[in-house]
Amino acid sequence: MALFSRRFGLAAALAVGLAAPAFAQAPAAAPVRGGALTIGVESDFEGFDPIRAGVYSNSTVTAASLFYETLMRLDDKGNLIPALALSMTPNEDGSVWTAKIRPNVKWHDGTPFTAQAVADHFNRLLDPANRFAGRAYLAIEKVEAPDDLTAVFKMRGPNAALPRTLAQPTVTTLIISVKAAQEKGADYNRNPVGTGPFVFKEWRAADRLVAERNPNYWDKDKPYLDRVTVRPLPDSDARYASLVKGDVQVIWEDRAENIVKAKKDKNLRVLTWVGSGALVIPLNTQREPLNDKRVRQAVSMALNRKANAAVLTQGLRPVHDDPYGPNSGIECKDTGALKYDPEAARKLIADYGKPVKLTMTVTATPRGREGAQVFQADMKKAGIDVEIKPVDQTQLVKEALSRDFQVTGWRIIDLADVDPQMFANFHSKSPINFSGYNNAEVDRLLLVGRTSLDENKRKAAYCDLIKILNDDAVWLWSGSNIDFAITRANVHGIPGLRGGAVQVEGAWLTK
Amino acid sequence: MPWLVRQVVRLVVVLFCVTLLTYMIVNILPGDVAIVILGNLATPQDIAGLRADLGLDRPMLVRYFDWLGSALSGDLGRSYRNGEPVVQAILDRLPVSLQLMVMAQVIALGIAIPVALLSVRKPGGVFDRISASAAFGFLAMPNFMLGIVLIYLFSVTFDLLPATGFTPMSEGLWDNLESMILPSLTLGLIEWTVLMRVLRSDLLTTLKEDFILLARAKGLPQWRVLLQHALRPSSFTLITILGLNIGGLIGGAVIVEQIFALPGVGRLLLGGIFNRDLILVQGTVAFIAVGFVVINFLVDMLYAVLDPRVRHVRFRS
Numbered sequence: 148m149a150l151f152s153r154r155f156g157l158a159a160a161l162a163v164g165l166a167a168p169a170f171a172q173a174p175a176a177a178p179v180r181g182g183a184l185t186i187g188v189e190s191d192f193e194g195f196d197p198i199r200a201g202v203y204s205n206s207t208v209t210a211a212s213l214f215y216e217t218l219m220r221l222d223d224k225g226n227l228i229p230a231l232a233l234s235m236t237p238n239e240d241g242s243v244w245t246a247k248i249r250p251n252v253k254w255h256d257g258t259p260f261t262a263q264a265v266a267d268h269f270n271r272l273l274d275p276a277n278r279f280a281g282r283a284y285l286a287i288e289k290v291e292a293p294d295d296l297t298a299v300f301k302m303r304g305p306n307a308a309l310p311r312t313l314a315q316p317t318v319t320t321l322i323i324s325v326k327a328a329q330e331k332g333a334d335y336n337r338n339p340v341g342t343g344p345f346v347f348k349e350w351r352a353a354d355r356l357v358a359e360r361n362p363n364y365w366d367k368d369k370p371y372l373d374r375v376t377v378r379p380l381p382d383s384d385a386r387y388a389s390l391v392k393g394d395v396q397v398i399w400e401d402r403a404e405n406i407v408k409a410k411k412d413k414n415l416r417v418l419t420w421v422g423s424g425a426l427v428i429p430l431n432t433q434r435e436p437l438n439d440k441r442v443r444q445a446v447s448m449a450l451n452r453k454a455n456a457a458v459l460t461q462g463l464r465p466v467h468d469d470p471y472g473p474n475s476g477i478e479c480k481d482t483g484a485l486k487y488d489p490e491a492a493r494k495l496i497a498d499y500g501k502p503v504k505l506t507m508t509v510t511a512t513p514r515g516r517e518g519a520q521v522f523q524a525d526m527k528k529a530g531i532d533v534e535i536k537p538v539d540q541t542q543l544v545k546e547a548l549s550r551d552f553q554v555t556g557w558r559i560i561d562l563a564d565v566d567p568q569m570f571a572n573f574h575s576k577s578p579i580n581f582s583g584y585n586n587a588e589v590d591r592l593l594l595v596g597r598t599s600l601d602e603n604k605r606k607a608a609y610c611d612l613i614k615i616l617n618d619d620a621v622w623l624w625s626g627s628n629i630d631f632a633i634t635r636a637n638v639h640g641i642p643g644l645r646g647g648a649v650q651v652e653g654a655w656l657t658k
Numbered sequence: 659m660p661w662l663v664r665q666v667v668r669l670v671v672v673l674f675c676v677t678l679l680t681y682m683i684v685n686i687l688p689g690d691v692a693i694v695i696l697g698n699l700a701t702p703q704d705i706a707g708l709r710a711d712l713g714l715d716r717p718m719l720v721r722y723f724d725w726l727g728s729a730l731s732g733d734l735g736r737s738y739r740n741g742e743p744v745v746q747a748i749l750d751r752l753p754v755s756l757q758l759m760v761m762a763q764v765i766a767l768g769i770a771i772p773v774a775l776l777s778v779r780k781p782g783g784v785f786d787r788i789s790a791s792a793a794f795g796f797l798a799m800p801n802f803m804l805g806i807v808l809i810y811l812f813s814v815t816f817d818l819l820p821a822t823g824f825t826p827m828s829e830g831l832w833d834n835l836e837s838m839i840l841p842s843l844t845l846g847l848i849e850w851t852v853l854m855r856v857l858r859s860d861l862l863t864t865l866k867e868d869f870i871l872l873a874r875a876k877g878l879p880q881w882r883v884l885l886q887h888a889l890r891p892s893s894f895t896l897i898t899i900l901g902l903n904i905g906g907l908i909g910g911a912v913i914v915e916q917i918f919a920l921p922g923v924g925r926l927l928l929g930g931i932f933n934r935d936l937i938l939v940q941g942t943v944a945f946i947a948v949g950f951v952v953i954n955f956l957v958d959m960l961y962a963v964l965d966p967r968v969r970h971v972r973f974r975s
Binding site for chain 1: 700
């Protein structure tokens with residue numbers, strides 16, 4: 148998704164620079180069984196067959212993770228914990244991963260869940276005939292099932308990131324019953340079958356989706372709730388009013404005013420999640436004048452990222468010097484970030500010797516324009532002229548992919564492992580490397596990050612990488628991915644909002 | 659040509675123009691349903707493949723006449739986005755929108771008629787002036803703002819009605835009405851203003867007629883003069899406006915359904931536009947256009963019911 152989309156408008160009074168884990172909920176006593184919970188989300192659901200739906204919005208992931216599950220999970224500290232798989236182990240070089248499948252798990256239609264179902268799910272997504280776009284991010288060649296409880300992931304090359312990648316609930320990793328999908332055909336999209344804590348009951352389009360407690364769930368104590376309803380409430384003020392009134396108990400929210408208001412309301416609680424990835428400003432390193440490092444550095448130094456984020460998001464969005472995020476486990480002592488220094492930027496431009504004019508392509512939305520205007524104002528201080536070119540979102544994507552831009556807005560989405568996005572964005576051979584960036588050392592470090600099975604080596608590689616990227620001023624990091632949910636004070640046990648999704652498998656209510 | 663046949667011919671021509679225009683406008687919109695489905699980073703080959711599967715690679719006019727052919731036999735196609743038959747999607751959501759518009763209209767008339775009648779009792783008097791100011795106040799208020807104000811007042815502050823959502827009638831009549839009161843009020847409170855002003859001005863003209871003078875001379879009380887003698891002949895413009903206002907009401911319903919999260923036709927249309935789901939937008943707009951034209955056709959018939967002279971002239975010509 149491109150930068151300066153609707154999520155750019157979120158805001159609120161969160162202190163800049165949150166410590167990890169950014170997500171914290173007041174600890175409560177032992178969970179209580181029973182009760183019904185209603186969640187208000189922003190949009191209606193695309194459907195629950197990944198092939199038909201293509202992409203899942205965070206509203207859809209919120210609903211889908213009621214009845215679908217991933218192989219592994221992540222706790223709020225980023226540690227892997229078993230889910231449908233008990234373990235995942237690599238071969239020597241990480242080119243093959245073997246997943247031990249949890250025994251005695253049943254689909255909601257009563258049939259047993261086996262390794263073959265895992266293989267069927269992923270192979271279906273990988274089949275080019277199904278045109279599943281997310282397959283570009285999957286480094287999997289194919290999945291085999293030698294026996295009922297063993298799934299073998301054959302990778303396209305050594306890959307260290309697989310277990311973490313499979314742990315984040317997305318359109319790719321939430322495992323569906325391919326058998327049920329084949330039997331139901333086009334109807335499956337509206338009648339999903341999973342293994343998850345809740346069984347799908349009903350989806351009234353644009354109104355509500357209802358799921359009920361799965362009495363045969365493999366995790367015997369869970370879920371605690373009897374029933375969960377997810378309601379698309381597109382208007383954020385009406386959504387907030389529904390929460391205050393108590394019609395719903397949890398809402399996903401991105402409007403600064405509402406978040407600030409909720410923090411002052413003792414009946415409400417604000418859950419905050421700073422994910423990996425970031426809002427970014429890619430610079431095209433193949434176009435004049437940005438092919439000159441001095442000009443890119445000048446742009447980087449002229450941009451007052453922190454002040455801009457404070458203005459645009461009422462101080463809610465933290466700004467970091469890398470796109471890794473506080474929950475990625477990667478903490479770099481030195482990111483090599485260029486400091487805000489318009490005077491130095493001016494000198495670099497003078498050194499360059501020619502007048503610098505740039506065109507910034509942004510989405511034709513109020514937020515796209517706001518982002519471009521603060522960029523324009525900052526550049527002016529360094530003597531750089533910026534013309535703003537507002538276009539439709541799809542046009543922006545087209546121009547970015549064909550490298551037909553100078554400066555634009557983009558977003559690196561929140562994923563559990565930084566490898567897929569970093570590799571796609573900066574490897575010289577990647578088709579999604581918009582900036583046309585070509586650096587042999589960066590390619591090497593990206594490969595270490597992708598292939599090394601030594602976590603420390605990977606982290607070190609990503610820290611070395613960020614120093615080079617910051618010094619070369621390829622992409623500018625204008626703010627972290629941040630998501631908010633607001634709950635009534637009696638709702639407990641909602642984990643970090645990975646990818647903006649509200650997960651309620653372990654949620655419970657007090658009176 | 660008999661009147662009825664002429665009306666039907668007119669209906670067909672209007673629908674042809676409306677659907678063709680919609681088709682062209684939606685085609686001009688930037689964006690592509692194939693990209694919406696496959697995501698930003700889909701390969702050009704995949705996008706081309708999906709476009710071919712959906713039939714989007716054919717020329718626009720070919721697609722339009724194809725669609726028109728099926729539409730005439732009652733098949734509006736299937737949503738590109740989720741494969742749901744468009745007719746089914748519309749029929750599923752129609753009761754919500756119809757209820758919303760009928761209730762809004764009832765509220766609007768329920769306010770407009772008494773207020774207009776009370777105003778003309780003493781034109782320029784205190785009540786007349788207060789009602790005129792109130793009408794302009796409501797008219798100036800955008801419905802999205804009025805909706806939020808009503809939610810904060812009746813749901814959050816007084817805890818009387820649900821803030822959002824829809825309860826079908828099958829789950830209880832009161833629950834259903836409860837969920838529709840605030841949305842209908844949002845539309846109705848803006849709608850009544852125009853109706854009231856129009857009716858008031860027609861009433862004032864009627865009250866100057868000789869037969870009113872006669873009625874008064876007979877010693878009839880004021881309320882009987884107004885209700886039994888003045889109201890009916892003063893309702894023509896009101897009814898015309900009612901028919902024409904359906905367009906505005908549908909536009910308002912799109913916004914109100916979005917605010918109150920009602921699963922109606924307006925929200926279906928909006929979702930279709932956001933997703934570039936051309937065939938869904940096309941089907942929904944065609945459906946709304948038919949509805950609009952048919953309602954105005956019915957309004958024309960109403961004139962005949964209200965005024966025998968119209969019946970006489972129109973049906974004979």
